[in-house]
Amino acid sequence: MAEAYPWQDSLWQHLAGRSQHAHAYLLHGPQGIGKRALAERLMALLLCQHPVGLAACGQCKSCHLLAAGSHPDNYVLEPEEADKAIKVDQVRDLVSFVVQTAQLGGRKVVLIEPVESMNINAANALLKSLEEPSGNTVLLLVSHQPSRLLPTIKSRCVQQACPLPSRAMSLEWLAGALPDCTPEQREELLTLAAGSPLVAVSLQAQGVTEQRALVVDGVKKLLKQQASPTQLAEGWNAIPLLLLFDWFCDWSNLILRYQLTQDEEGLGLGDMRKVVQYLAQKSGQGKVLAVQDWILAQRQKVLSKANLNRVLLLEALLVSWAGLPGQA
Numbered sequence: 253m254a255e256a257y258p259w260q261d262s263l264w265q266h267l268a269g270r271s272q273h274a275h276a277y278l279l280h281g282p283q284g285i286g287k288r289a290l291a292e293r294l295m296a297l298l299l300c301q302h303p304v305g306l307a308a309c310g311q312c313k314s315c316h317l318l319a320a321g322s323h324p325d326n327y328v329l330e331p332e333e334a335d336k337a338i339k340v341d342q343v344r345d346l347v348s349f350v351v352q353t354a355q356l357g358g359r360k361v362v363l364i365e366p367v368e369s370m371n372i373n374a375a376n377a378l379l380k381s382l383e384e385p386s387g388n389t390v391l392l393l394v395s396h397q398p399s400r401l402l403p404t405i406k407s408r409c410v411q412q413a414c415p416l417p418s419r420a421m422s423l424e425w426l427a428g429a430l431p432d433c434t435p436e437q438r439e440e441l442l443t444l445a446a447g448s449p450l451v452a453v454s455l456q457a458q459g460v461t462e463q464r465a466l467v468v469d470g471v472k473k474l475l476k477q478q479a480s481p482t483q484l485a486e487g488w489n490a491i492p493l494l495l496l497f498d499w500f501c502d503w504s505n506l507i508l509r510y511q512l513t514q515d516e517e518g519l520g521l522g523d524m525r526k527v528v529q530y531l532a533q534k535s536g537q538g539k540v541l542a543v544q545d546w547i548l549a550q551r552q553k554v555l556s557k558a559n560l561n562r563v564l565l566l567e568a569l570l571v572s573w574a575g576l577p578g579q580a
């Protein structure tokens with residue numbers, strides 16, 4: 253049974269409580285807020301033979317088959333490997349499922365996530381199913397980046413935005429989800445997760461708190477010349493490259509902001525505040541901008557999964573970071 257998150261209450265009433273269901277829904281919003289869980293709940297409800305109010309009963313044949321992963325009338329389409337594309341052949345299989353008759357005599361429900369991982373051929377193949385609705389089939393499309401979808405796909409769905417929960421609500425939920433963390437740690441995790449509570453939980457599971465402490469300590473030693481770029485680059489080999497680039501990118505933003513505003517409220521998380529302030533005072537703005545440009549360009553390469561030499565890239569990052577203090 254998919255988890256019901258408290259910030260989805262009114263969204264759920266709105267979606268599940270419709271008197272008539274659309275042929276296709278597009279659930280979109282930032283990653284890590286439970287869109288998939290919402291889609292799975294809706295799938296269970298739409299398939300259930302005896303719903304209780306707005307919930308699947310959990311007792312009928314359909315609910316049992318769904319729980320066992322052997323329901324003949326549901327179909328989940330996702331990339332075969334994480335972060336890879338959904339292939340056109342996969343969509344063709346889905347299309348032939350959509351035209352079949354429901355085996356249990358009720359609805360058929362299709363869940364696709366993330367929709368943006370379909371390339372243009374795959375998306376075009378899907379369009380057929382969206383254009384020629386088969387009476388009893390409901391498609392649930394989940395997207396973290398709806399701006400990347402074909403307009404023709406979007407226009408054929410009922411679009412449902414799933415907003416980020418408020419910070420207060422996320423923290424309240426995190427208190428239950430991460431009872432062993434201090435309130436400060438939960439605040440920090442939520443900030444690192446850009447406000448997504450489920451991302452905060454997975455960052456915590458990945459040991460991000462410890463990784464962040466290691467990196468912050470390393471940056472401080474680098475600036476005091478107590479550690480070399482090579483040593484640090486090698487010592488950070490377990491930390492995701494994208495996370496490292498995100499942090500350095502964030503710090504360069506904070507430096508530039510402080511140079512412009514001198515606003516001590518805008519120095520970011522406590523662990524780096526003094527360093528950010530120091531670098532803002534000591535570094536020429538042109539230099540910070542140049543380093544930031546470079547970081548953004550490298551971050552793009554990391555995102556596109558280019559074949560990068562990790563240690564060399566980090567060394568280069570740290571050499572330019574260590575060179576920040578000074579004019580020019």
Ligand SMILES: [Zn+2]
Binds near residue numbers: 312
């Ligand atoms: Zn049921």
